Amino acid sequence: MNPLQDKRIVLGVSGSVAAYKAAELASKLTQAKAQVDVVLSEGAERFISPLTFASLTGRKAYSSLWDSDAHVVHVGLGEAADLLVIAPCSANTLAKLATGQADNLLTLTVLAARCPVLVAPAMDGGMFEHPATQANIQTLRQRGVQVLGPAQGRMASGLLGWGRMLEPAEILGQLRLVLSRGGPLAGRHVLVSAGGTQEPLDPVRYLTNRSSGKQGFALAQAALDLGAQVSLVAGATAASLPTPYGAERIDVDTAAQMAEAILQRAGSADVLIMAAAVADFRPRQVQPHKIKKNLLPQVELEPTPDILLAVAEQRRRIGWPAVVVGFAAESQNLLENAQDKLARKGLSMIVANQVGVPDAGFAVDTNRVSLLWPGGAVEHLPLLSKSEVAEEVLRRVVALLAEG
Numbered sequence: 001m002n003p004l005q006d007k008r009i010v011l012g013v014s015g016s017v018a019a020y021k022a023a024e025l026a027s028k029l030t031q032a033k034a035q036v037d038v039v040l041s042e043g044a045e046r047f048i049s050p051l052t053f054a055s056l057t058g059r060k061a062y063s064s065l066w067d068s069d070a071h072v073v074h075v076g077l078g079e080a081a082d083l084l085v086i087a088p089c090s091a092n093t094l095a096k097l098a099t100g101q102a103d104n105l106l107t108l109t110v111l112a113a114r115c116p117v118l119v120a121p122a123m124d125g126g127m128f129e130h131p132a133t134q135a136n137i138q139t140l141r142q143r144g145v146q147v148l149g150p151a152q153g154r155m156a157s158g159l160l161g162w163g164r165m166l167e168p169a170e171i172l173g174q175l176r177l178v179l180s181r182g183g184p185l186a187g188r189h190v191l192v193s194a195g196g197t198q199e200p201l202d203p204v205r206y207l208t209n210r211s212s213g214k215q216g217f218a219l220a221q222a223a224l225d226l227g228a229q230v231s232l233v234a235g236a237t238a239a240s241l242p243t244p245y246g247a248e249r250i251d252v253d254t255a256a257q258m259a260e261a262i263l264q265r266a267g268s269a270d271v272l273i274m275a276a277a278v279a280d281f282r283p284r285q286v287q288p289h290k291i292k293k294n295l296l297p298q299v300e301l302e303p304t305p306d307i308l309l310a311v312a313e314q315r316r317r318i319g320w321p322a323v324v325v326g327f328a329a330e331s332q333n334l335l336e337n338a339q340d341k342l343a344r345k346g347l348s349m350i351v352a353n354q355v356g357v358p359d360a361g362f363a364v365d366t367n368r369v370s371l372l373w374p375g376g377a378v379e380h381l382p383l384l385s386k387s388e389v390a391e392e393v394l395r396r397v398v399a400l401l402a403e404g
């Protein structure tokens with residue numbers, strides 16, 4: 001399901017001090033199981049050697065146009081590529097691409113490519129803002145080239161401005177997104193909730209739970225990898241997790257805010273996956289000032305809105321979302337409790353996991369879950385990483401959507 005797996009990626013590197021970051025990108029792409037062919041311009045070779053890339057990718061890195069086999073290489077690389085990305089792309093290479101020049105192996109390969117082309121410009125602020133560069137970028141965009149960044153920040157010259165190359169992790173996210181767009185969830189909107197909510201007691205204290213949000217974020221990534229448009233409603237305990245590239249992220253603190261965020265979007269979503277650990281109760285009154293310790297408080301609690309019940313009601317009226325998946329984290333009677341929630345909340349499927357065991361549940365990177373369907377079918381999955389659990393869940397979601 002990893003959209004980068006076995007993909008042929010041509011990574012073009014042109015002459016910019018940001019060339020060192022291309023080594024990290026080559027390494028990340030290789031780790032993601034892509035086959036990475038690096039093509040350096042002459043300028044790039046002044047900053048970094050082909051040997052660096054060959055060592056990272058395990059494949060030959062190309063540079064000179066005058067290697068004995070280079071004329072065949074550029075056509076072969078260009079035609080075989082699933083995606084071509086130039087990172088960093090210097091002002092000079094941008095200008096060459098805009099005018100269709102082919103004076104080195106990199107620009108020749110771009111002309112031979114029939115795949116999506118992406119460029120990540122890197123140059124000094126003044127050069128990026130120059131009307132010539134802007135016009136070149138415009139031309140390339142009109143031709144369907146995707147321009148990634150640049151970011152704002154401090155540049156090698158010491159200037160602050162627009163012109164820094166995007167970080168390798170961001171470029172990787174963008175490539176992953178481009179390669180996933182034709183997947184089985186293309187055109188589908190998947191809404192995912194993740195993490196735990198926080199229910200305030202006074203201005204400094206709150207009630208919360210141990211959910212890390214990792215499983216929900218992995219579900220959002222898996223849905224993106226299958227081509228979906230993804231909205232991710234993240235509870236407060238997941239605030240520090242990085243947003244899966246390409247997902248719309250809505251950060252919320254409380255159960256009430258999560259309910260509002262979900263109900264606003266559920267009517268137009270094809271799929272809702274409620275992985276969030278929503279607080280079931282909250283202090284009835286939020287104290288406006290910090291409670292002093294000499295006033296040992298009697299905290300009165302009230303129930304929060306049950307989001308899935310509200311979605312079920314809305315779904316009965318309007319028919320959307322087509323598929324609703326719930327989670328059940330239980331410390332005892334896992335299957336009975338999960339089956340009960342499945343029926344009570346009108347779900348298409350429920351993912352049940354045992355909490356309080358060392359290798360599954362909160363905070364860890366692995367999970368052991370069972371999947372339950374209406375009618376009583378149960379499937380027990382082995383111990384998997386949370387990404388693998390997410391892939392398995394999304395596989396079932398694709399099947400449920402196909403059943404209509």
Ligand code: CTP
Pocket residue numbers: 255274275276277278279280304305306307308309325326327328329330341
């Ligand atoms: N859920 C919800 N709204 C709530 C509480 C939970 O939508 N206020 C969702 C969760 O996101 C999860 C499912 O309901 O997908 C089951 O949550 P869980 O906390 O296990 O069940 P509860 O309904 O809260 O029941 P109990 O606390 O008795 O286990």
